[in-house]
Amino acid sequence: MNTIERPEKEDGELFEHHRFLASKGQIPLRVDKFLMNFIENATRNKIQQAAKDGHVWVNDEIVKSNYKVKADDEVKVLFEHPPHEFLLIAEDIPLNIVYEDDVLLVVNKPAGMVVHPGHGNYSGTLINALIHHTDNLPVNSNERPGLVHRIDKDTSGLLVVAKTEAAMAHLAKQFFDKTSEREYIALVWGNVEEDEGTVIGNVGRNPKNRLQMHVFPDGEEGKEAVTHFKVLERFGYVTLVSCKLETGRTHQIRVHMKFIGHTLFNDERYGGERILKGTTFTKYKQFVDNTFKLLPRQALHAKTLGFIHPLTGEHMRFDSEVPEDMTNAIEKWRHYSQKSIE
Known part of the structure; x- marks a missing residue:
């Protein structure tokens, strides 16, 4: 607690x-x-x-x-x-806004940007930028202005932000009712044998390390969590997958993929910054280390976001490009796997 x-x-x-x-x-x-x-x-x-x-x-x-x-x-x-609640200061930080109207906006968050202020991150967050961009944002149940959902600091991708109380309530209900669409692209360790599948397992705080989440498959602790995955491309020792969230728990994709034996590539918190699959050859280790340098974060991007507009009832769907650091790492693995086959 x-x-x-x-x-x-x-x-x-x-x-x-x-x-x-x-x-x-x-x-x-x-x-x-x-x-x-x-x-x-x-x-x-x-x-x-x-x-x-x-x-x-x-x-x-x-x-x-x-x-x-x-x-x-x-x-x-x-x-x-x-504490950070006292430090919600507007800061003129550039935002990559892909859509905006009177009641909401959709932003493409870069990797490395913290979503909301917290211990060790009292400025430079997405919220600091949002309250500079828009006055009088509504606050959610955690008193965080505008936030309907969040993504991790080192995860890139799309977020919807509510600009009115009514929009926040409407969007929050869609996320709660599992009617919103959220697709992530992830590069994971190992060869995911199934072309597609579903991971079901409650997610809650790891009792031994509160900075990690943990899967409780028997449902005795944590909250319901469901992740649907589909293989996009295989590179031998790593696999590119699409993950669609049915629920949105903290670190859900990261911990669910680890649970099935496929930790995200370079996910330091969950052990993905080590070589988990592959050979013992020095050249291979050097290749992986160089790929880590290209992508110095977990390989996860919130690519697609869909929801019903709170006012118009229109179905809105946004798609974003996978960022350069992640595409560079993917291309490096693609080239390596092709050379291995030859």
């Missing part, structure tokens, strides 16, 4: 940014290492400095960074700067 308090700012005040409850199966672990598994983009030095300053608490007592977190411990981290 992670909550954020909202105290009013006063001189010298500390803001509680994170609160976590250790699970009942928690093995004793240093609090700095424990927090590294929970707080995205937080360095160990930053956490250790917070502990040194007396800003890390366990069960309402200040602890040092070598404190061992145990089952059911409540861990809190405080910082002098406010």
